[in-house]
Amino acid sequence: MPGSGRRRGLTRLQGTIAVNGFGLGAMAFTLSGPDFFPSAAFVRFQFGRAVGPIHITGPGVLPEDGFSGYKVEGSPTPGVARWGDYSAAVFGDGAVWMGNEFIPNAPRTLLANWGTFLSRLPA
Numbered sequence: 647m648p649g650s651g652r653r654r655g656l657t658r659l660q661g662t663i664a665v666n667g668f669g670l671g672a673m674a675f676t677l678s679g680p681d682f683f684p685s686a687a688f689v690r691f692q693f694g695r696a697v698g699p700i701h702i703t704g705p706g707v708l709p710e711d712g713f714s715g716y717k718v719e720g721s722p723t724p725g726v727a728r729w730g731d732y733s734a735a736v737f738g739d740g741a742v743w744m745g746n747e748f749i750p751n752a753p754r755t756l757l758a759n760w761g762t763f764l765s766r767l768p769a
Contacts, residue, residue, distance in 0.1 A: 664735035674744035686746035686763035704763030706749040712758035
């Protein structure tokens, strides 16, 4: 993604895009890597192109530890968990509203430790 402030060694997961009628908006996604905990992030869009750096809106603070990556739970790829089922971006009320998965500093549930981070980007 040229001009997006690409960060070496990190992966964007499950991106969603929202733009207004003027082509202004954002792509929201989870950003993760070997030494970077899963975090909520976005990059601005202008006229169909990514512009500017990647912005971290919800910094992840722990590694992913959901049940879907464990062999005993039936994972076809042990050590690799499902991720990004919950990602959204929509333009409304003069802003881009985004929701992304990340790993918060919060009590885990029985089966997972991820959370959803919501953010608003004025257009």
